[in-house]
Amino acid sequence: RLAPADWLPWALDGTTALTLGGRIERAMVRAGELAAVARRAGEPALFAQAALAAASPWVPLGADARRAQLLIGEALEGLPADEIALRVRLVEGYLRAGMAGDATMLAGLGEVEPEMLERASDPDPVIALNALMALHSLTWARHQPPRRRLELAQRMAVAAARAGSAEDELEALRLVVVAHVELADRLGAAAAARDYLMRAETAGSVLHRWSAALQAELLAELTGRRGVAERHAERARTLQAGVDPETAAVAVHERMLSDAVRDDRIADLAPALDALDDELSGYDPLYQIGGAAIATAVGRPVPPDYLEHLWDGVRGSYRAGAAAGLIVRALGASEPTERLADELITELTAHGGGWLPIGSSAGIGPADAYLARLLWMCGRREESARHARLATSVAHRFAPTWVRFTQKETPPHA
Structure with missing residues (x-):
């Protein structure tokens, strides 16, 4: 034995x-x-x-x-x-x-x-x-900007190649794409996505080939290239059969949420949320925060102190940026607690001028759209107006399909 x-x-x-x-x-x-x-x-x-x-x-x-x-x-x-x-x-x-x-x-x-x-x-x-991977993970807890994540991910890719680790190199290349999306850098993201897709195909990793196809679909969709996006989507659907059901389900839900936010249809997600398996909805705190935003959209707002509790479960994590934006949505017309407002402003400011992706989806749009809404609620009208203009500018530059969202979402139209 x-x-x-x-x-x-x-x-x-x-x-x-x-x-x-x-x-x-x-x-x-x-x-x-x-x-x-x-x-x-x-x-x-x-x-x-x-x-x-x-x-x-x-x-x-x-x-x-x-x-x-x-x-x-x-x-x-x-x-x-x-x-x-x-x-x-x-x-x-x-x-x-x-x-x-x-x-x-x-x-x-x-x-x-x-x-x-x-x-x-x-x-x-x-x-x-x-x-380098450890330092990359620390960037969220330290409120470091996406530019720092990009630098570290690029160094990680080089170190992984030197170490002969194909898996770590693929993960680093994926993180390079995500960092370019965070920076709302369309050209950089497109180039990085091509590199990631080619390397994933060469390495033969089902997981990364699927992820790379999702990223390629995302970038084509953001710029309105629907035919190209559909081709990548079909590739992702084919590869999805080889991925864990739970992993695939999270990606599908992230995309559903992103599309609903962009098209102002977040209330339409209420039936899908009610149908979620309890284990899956407790799997990721972003499900609960998204659920709070959906509840507000259908006229059942949750108390600000409960939103503060939800925020405590996600702050300092890689989900914090998107969570902050969704909590601003969930507040509706309610006034946030002073601590919650301060921490959300700090988080969203760290993503200023950039995008809030969620997984391989387009996420919830420009960080400045949510910062503008929150500052307006806090009575800081001039700052709010400046961030509202920046949000629309970011959408024009990076994702034209989101311009209408920024124009509708930001004060005083919100």
Whole structure:
């Protein structure tokens, strides 16, 4: 009978294969099982690798994120001091899980940014890559601008290529596209999306080929090229059969929400929200915040103190920008609490002049549209007018199909 140390590395490779094949949920469950085996066997390095696999290659959501944080935190505590490369990977995984998990748990990690900044220049490309990924994950909690995410993602792509990691290179290229979308840089996003699509096809990853097709559809749709968008959409639908149902469902819901916001049909989503499985609606805090915006749209506004509670569950995460905009929508005619208003203004200001994407969808439009509405509610009319003009300008430059939204959404028309 083989000892765990002999067969666990092979089993962990199997979780990677599942992930690349689009079976993220199955890979994360299997990794959790392997972590339990490694814990019982007293194998700290293998336990650490299993904990990382449980965090998935993307950002885990909801309970998955919190479970990954707990596993990785345990792995960090038991890791031998000489395992420097593995420590950097664990810090990266913990921060990535924290982007959508419990932000308060990040304090338990301590101040790791100086260490990661130093490791980002390490001669070992694997260590440098994971340090750069950790710094990228920190940008949301630090309210750093999309330009910083773009810089880090580009460096990650180079480091991943040097390290020979096709999976990490694909993820970095995906993040480059997202950063260009955040910056409302149409040409940059289109060029990055082409690179991502070609690399994903070459690598053969079902997950990234599907994601790249969604990104290509998004960019064609934003500029009104419906025929091109439909071709990419058809490709994405074909590839979706090889992706976890839960992952695919989240992408479909993100697109539904984005289209409804753009076309001012958010109230039409109420039946779809009511039909959601309870487990899925609790999977991602953005579902609950979107639900609050839908409730307001159908004449059932939620109290501002409840919106503040929802905000506490997502601030500092990679969902915070879109969540802030949806909370502004959910407020309706209600006045936000002073703390909520201040924190939403801070979050939306960090995205000023840019876009608020959600996953591979067009998200909810220019950040300045929501900032203009919020500032108007707070009585800051001149600032509101300036951001309203900027929102329309961003839409003209980046996504002409959203111009009507900005003209209708921003005060005094809102």
